[in-house]
Amino acid sequence: GDSVTQMEGPVTLSEEAFLTINCTYTATGYPSLFWYVQYPGEGLQLLLKATKADDKGSNKGFEATYRKETTSFHLEKGSVQVSDSAVYFCALMRNAGNMLTFGGGTRLMVKP
């Protein structure tokens, strides 16, 4: 079945550091890929998405590129802020319908 693997956290960075959170997936066909963010006490928010190979999703300074050859969708940000502290989830969706398969989540902690 489908699966998503992302690096375990927590990831602790200083403000303005470069962020990479690795995500790889296993799925048949051509899934769409997503990054969601969960702030403390809140639900999930869609951060960015890519629906086909080589697409780059971007939002709020975060970027991720859909790499079919390496089945990866790594999240990057050039300069993190304290307000970026949250849990980040990589996810995929295959075929029609709204079933998301999530990775285990990576907690990011940014220190001033």
Next chain:
Amino acid sequence: KAGVTQTPRYLIKTRGQQVTLSCSPISGHRSVSWYQQTPGQGLQFLFEYFSETQRNKGNFPGRFSGRQFSNSRSEMNVSTLELGDSALYLCASSLAGGLTRDFGTYNEQFFGPGTRLTVL
């Protein structure tokens, strides 16, 4: 535009009881999906309803059930609660059916804040 609302936000039950959780989607949204979030298993898909019909179902026992009403509001029910059912239950709504076959559109899923269920 109001977001996805879930009630109640917190719930404490004892083993063997049953519980009903409610989700009101964003106005105009016809699809509601439910997810269970636990520290051990992460986020797992429970089921999705679209136009009052269950369209997809995850790998959960029959104790977990749901329904959707004509106004798109959805409820999920868990019968004979077990300690392992303690979790954050999230619902998500979207306009329609998710991805089109040509991946040209995506109906973003908007998540509610969740209902925290504790089973004692």
